Amino acid sequence: MARLLPLLLLLFLTVLLSRLPSPCASLPIRLNLTHINSKFSNISIEDRNLLAIKRGKLRLAFISSRLSTSLVDVQTNVQYSNQEYSADLAIGTPPVSVSVLLDTGSDLIWTKCEQGSAYNPSASSTYSPLSCGSTFCQNELTSCSDGSTCSFYSPYGSATVGGTMGAETFSFGGTNVPSLAFGCSNSEMGSATTISGLLGMGGGQLSLVSQLGSEKFSYCLTPYDSQSTSPLFLGSLANPDSSSQTTPLGQSPNIPTYYYLSLQGITVGSTKLSIPSSAFAISSDGSGGLIIDSGTSFTMLVPSAYDVLKQEFQSQMGLPVASGNTFDLCFSSPSDGSFQPPKLIFNFQGADMDLPKENYLVSDAGGSLLCLAILPSDQSLSLFGNFQQQNMHIVYDVQGGNLYFAPAQCANL
CATH class of the missing domain: 2.40.70.10 (Acid Proteases)
Known part of the structure; x- marks a missing residue:
């Protein structure tokens, strides 16, 4: 028995140490x-x-x-x-x-x-x-x-x-x-x-x-x-705000690099768009889905979603459509300073991201145009860009498999 005690103690310490967090994990x-x-x-x-x-x-x-x-x-x-x-x-x-x-x-x-x-x-x-x-x-x-x-x-x-x-x-x-x-x-x-x-x-x-x-x-x-x-x-500084909403954060089993979001729909004004459920699904060959990406400026949506969004947004804006050299959908800028565009809400699984107008409308052509800062994707993949993420505190809970987000004044954090 005396000979077994050191072995049992070593085994206990090995199990205990294996459960300790990485020494760098808690670094702020x-x-x-x-x-x-x-x-x-x-x-x-x-x-x-x-x-x-x-x-x-x-x-x-x-x-x-x-x-x-x-x-x-x-x-x-x-x-x-x-x-x-x-x-x-x-x-x-x-x-x-x-x-x-x-x-x-x-x-x-x-x-x-x-x-x-x-x-x-x-x-x-x-x-x-x-x-x-x-x-x-x-x-x-x-x-x-x-x-x-x-x-x-x-x-x-x-x-x-x-x-x-x-x-x-x-x-x-x-x-x-x-x-x-x-x-x-x-x-x-x-x-x-x-x-x-x-x-x-x-x-x-x-x-x-x-x-x-x-x-x-x-x-x-x-x-x-x-x-x-x-x-x-x-590390310990990456904490979600008390007002945060949460939605599942997914990763591909084949290429774990990318972070996927489950986008279930888009709302313009009070209208929930009729987008097929397959628009943001990941296919068996690994294509498709919606990736949240810090390295892409403007969100790009597959045609089955973008075309519906474009049509409804154009209908609700109430401004003349104008040709632009930069974005796909532009309008003549309103002369009335009180003009309010329709709301744009991304309906993620379990969470709705109600974008401020500064996150989906951009001035172009010297201020004469007002354009939708979302583009059609020419691939089977959609990307959620950083322009739509401005002034949002976004927390990637990689371990828990969730994404938290809340409006914030980022310059003050």
């Missing part, structure tokens, strides 16, 4: 996000909208091609400049500041490491190459062909990023996180050459969310025309 992390429009101050609002729409359509095509093998391969037409918000953080010891793009539709964390880049792994005392035996070297983006170097290659349509996988200390708003697996890029092609790196927040193994063991993360996006940054919260 806050980052400030900057919208890409701040870099385009020298061009008109109309041109900014055109760039945003182009980025969104290219992104939609790339995600669709990745989800379904039965779709036409359109990756060769996709550009990498499809992101919307960037975050400043620090890498290495001593820490070096870098700006990376935030993306809930990607997993990999990577930054440039070639000569002339801000971050140089050889100058950091906390950098180490990732071994071939690491669990982070066992996925579709990584390989170990020479048996000693864990490398990565990540295609983004016509742009690609490649290099070696490493582990390094990252600093998020003053909070240090050691030994994060990341891609140290020494080869970028296409429009990937114009950015410094990416912060993947998807549901896959390599994402920041997964590596931290975070049960939740959240963001609150300030309006496009605001000069204020948008907060991103991880």
